[in-house]
Amino acid sequence: MKYLLPVFALLFCFQINGYAVPKGVEPVKIEPITKVAYNFEFYKKQAGLWKQEAEKNDRNANAWINYYRAARYANMLADSLAEKYDMGKIVGSMPAALANTFEFNYILFMHQMWTDEGFGHLLKAHELAPERTEAYHDLIAYHMSNGNQQQAAYFNQKLFAAGEYPPALMAWNYNMLSSVGKNGILLTHGDNDSYPAWAAQTVKNVRPDVSVLNVNLLMHDAYRERVFNEFGLAKIASEDYPEYKNLYLAIVRRFMQQGQRPLYVATSVPKFIRDALGDSLYLTGLAFKYSPRPFDNVAVLKNNYEKRFLKDHLRIQLEADTGSNVAASMNMHYLPAIILLRRHYTASGETSKAEELEPLIKRIATEAGKEEYIAQYLGQEAVANEDFVTSISVKNLDKELKKIRGKLYAFSTEVTNGQYEAFLMDLLKNKEYELLDICKSPKTDWRSLLPDEFKKLPDSEVFQNGPPDGARSPVQNISYEAAQEYCKWITKVYNRSDYKKKAHQKVFFRLPTEAEWVYAARADHDLAPYPWGGYSAKNAKGCFLANFEVASEPPCEDCPNSAQIDSRDGGFFPVVADAYFPNDFGLYNTSGNVAEMVAEKGIAKGGSWEDAPDQCTIDARKEYSKPSPAIGFRVFMEVLK
Numbered sequence: 001m002k003y004l005l006p007v008f009a010l011l012f013c014f015q016i017n018g019y020a021v022p023k024g025v026e027p028v029k030i031e032p033i034t035k036v037a038y039n040f041e042f043y044k045k046q047a048g049l050w051k052q053e054a055e056k057n058d059r060n061a062n063a064w065i066n067y068y069r070a071a072r073y074a075n076m077l078a079d080s081l082a083e084k085y086d087m088g089k090i091v092g093s094m095p096a097a098l099a100n101t102f103e104f105n106y107i108l109f110m111h112q113m114w115t116d117e118g119f120g121h122l123l124k125a126h127e128l129a130p131e132r133t134e135a136y137h138d139l140i141a142y143h144m145s146n147g148n149q150q151q152a153a154y155f156n157q158k159l160f161a162a163g164e165y166p167p168a169l170m171a172w173n174y175n176m177l178s179s180v181g182k183n184g185i186l187l188t189h190g191d192n193d194s195y196p197a198w199a200a201q202t203v204k205n206v207r208p209d210v211s212v213l214n215v216n217l218l219m220h221d222a223y224r225e226r227v228f229n230e231f232g233l234a235k236i237a238s239e240d241y242p243e244y245k246n247l248y249l250a251i252v253r254r255f256m257q258q259g260q261r262p263l264y265v266a267t268s269v270p271k272f273i274r275d276a277l278g279d280s281l282y283l284t285g286l287a288f289k290y291s292p293r294p295f296d297n298v299a300v301l302k303n304n305y306e307k308r309f310l311k312d313h314l315r316i317q318l319e320a321d322t323g324s325n326v327a328a329s330m331n332m333h334y335l336p337a338i339i340l341l342r343r344h345y346t347a348s349g350e351t352s353k354a355e356e357l358e359p360l361i362k363r364i365a366t367e368a369g370k371e372e373y374i375a376q377y378l379g380q381e382a383v384a385n386e387d388f389v390t391s392i393s394v395k396n397l398d399k400e401l402k403k404i405r406g407k408l409y410a411f412s413t414e415v416t417n418g419q420y421e422a423f424l425m426d427l428l429k430n431k432e433y434e435l436l437d438i439c440k441s442p443k444t445d446w447r448s449l450l451p452d453e454f455k456k457l458p459d460s461e462v463f464q465n466g467p468p469d470g471a472r473s474p475v476q477n478i479s480y481e482a483a484q485e486y487c488k489w490i491t492k493v494y495n496r497s498d499y500k501k502k503a504h505q506k507v508f509f510r511l512p513t514e515a516e517w518v519y520a521a522r523a524d525h526d527l528a529p530y531p532w533g534g535y536s537a538k539n540a541k542g543c544f545l546a547n548f549e550v551a552s553e554p555p556c557e558d559c560p561n562s563a564q565i566d567s568r569d570g571g572f573f574p575v576v577a578d579a580y581f582p583n584d585f586g587l588y589n590t591s592g593n594v595a596e597m598v599a600e601k602g603i604a605k606g607g608s609w610e611d612a613p614d615q616c617t618i619d620a621r622k623e624y625s626k627p628s629p630a631i632g633f634r635v636f637m638e639v640l641k
Contacts, residue, residue: 027046068087165195186211188269252276400413444468490509506641529618547608573609
């Protein structure tokens with residue numbers, strides 16, 4: 001499975017503005033955000049307080065550097081230009097009498113970053129006060145850009161020895177490195193996913209085979225040119241990409257297209273990177289592996305989490321340090337991996353392991369102040385105050401479910417046109433117009449899909465086993481996002497229902513992972529390619545056992561015309577969803593009819609009416625990039641309570 005889109009939507013919207021801040025009217029030392037981070041209002045207030053201190057005594061160097069830092073961090077968190085400080089004005093207000101202080105020169109460096117003049121001020125600041133650790137991060141970046149790895153490692157060792165990296169943050173970076181395959185290249189984004197990782201490598205010799213490259217540093221010409229030469233990549237000229245995001249993407253894509261080593265991207269990368277590369281990124285823990293071809297990454301993720309990750313800092317708070325809120329925000333990036341593992345354990349019958357993860361999920365979300373956002377993934381979403389209208393029967397939902405194993409169930413059939421129409425009517429009644437637009441299902445012109453030699457056949461022959469748009473036929477030609485919304489909606493319907501005889505209190509309807517789908521389709525026939533446990537697509541009479549594309553095959557003999565289409569191919573297009581015989585778990589049409597979407601976007605399983613029998617085996621994949629008349633979906637259900 002690649003990633004859990006709703007959870008990552010939360011993560012990339014997550015900001016460090018939900019924490020309690022120190023109270024009072026006294027100015028507070030502004031720590032680097034790698035140690036402690038607060039919200040916009042805190043930094044705005046502190047900027048005002050430190051400005052007052054600087055105005056009282058304009059030679060108070062400490063007041064100036066804290067004023068500058070508070071204003072700088074406020075600008076990083078501001079929602080609009082109107083809220084931002086004029087940093088040039090602050091710098092211009094400093095008196096010349098401070099020219100030989102660390103603070104004066106370090107402020108000028110921060111204001112003139114990545115220029116020769118700026119680096120000159122950085123080096124002078126360090127010369128004036130070599131014990132001041134706040135300049136060490138920038139000295140690391142400076143020496144890395146000049147290819148002086150020894151000096152960069154020296155300052156990282158100094159930072160580590162000074163206790164500048166909270167233990168939980170070091171553990172996070174250890175686990176990020178553990179998410180990367182041998183000799184991988186790992187692209188990181190910020191301070192908290194780069195400098196501690198370099199410290200782990202240089203001080204503790206953790207995964208020195210991994211090349212950790214900060215893309216923000218790669219945005220600067222000197223550093224990028226040196227790294228690209230080292231990795232044999234064609235140069236990128238900054239002037240060709242005046243837009244920041246376009247240059248960022250161009251750098252990432254250069255590694256994708258020309259890199260000779262496995263490429264990974266930290267989960268902490270910005271949202272626009274995930275949006276641009278999402279179909280090629282596969283979650284392995286605290287990193288995505290870039291792969292142009294789909295692969296089952298759950299086994300890798302499971303091994304990383306169970307055997308390689310440090311996890312004590314997630315279960316207990318090891319220390320009450322100033323970096324706890326930074327670590328809490330970084331720990332949110334564990335949630336997609338942990339939720340995916342929880343689903344895997346549930347599907348594989350490892351109930352105790354699945355249950356162990358629930359309090360961990362809650363703890364991570366609670367410590368980051370985001371428990372309300374994660375509740376829906378645990379089946380604990382709050383009931384909204386507004387009226388909620390539905391015509392979907394919980395009794396019928398229970399009736400359609402077949403147990404797969406453990407707490408995992410699946411619907412006996414693919415979602416039908418009738419069931420999907422009820423969902424659309426619910427959206428209309430509840431005035432969910434935006435969702436209606438996402439979930440619309442354009443009508444398919446079936447006759448246009450017929451081979452020329454069959455286009456003159458009457459409807460009675462073309463649709464002899466029911467029209468593909470009929471209520472009992474599977475829905476198709478909808479998007480992956482629409483299938484996800486359907487699952488969310490019936491989860492809400494079920495969990496809000498006061499129907500006294502419903503089978504479970506809390507459930508979670510969703511698309512299955514590919515591994516879950518395969519297990520359900522096999523129905524304990526481990527080696528057989530087809531869900532009926534056989535190696536042939538036909539029965540003893542030569543009749544096809546599912547709805548395949550068999551135009552080139554001779555007709556079978558003595559195949560009865562049965563309403564259940566139980567002994568022949570059955571139709572040009574999709575036929576009723578409960579046609580043919582079910583497998584041993586009670587699931588119909590896991591082979592043929594319509595291919596079924598799984599949680600991994602772009603992959604459908606089981607083949608369809610337009611695919612030959614050998615393309616409709618359990619292991620076969622049908623890839624898609626847009627809605628198709630040959631692709632529908634089946635809903636799985638996880639029991640939460």
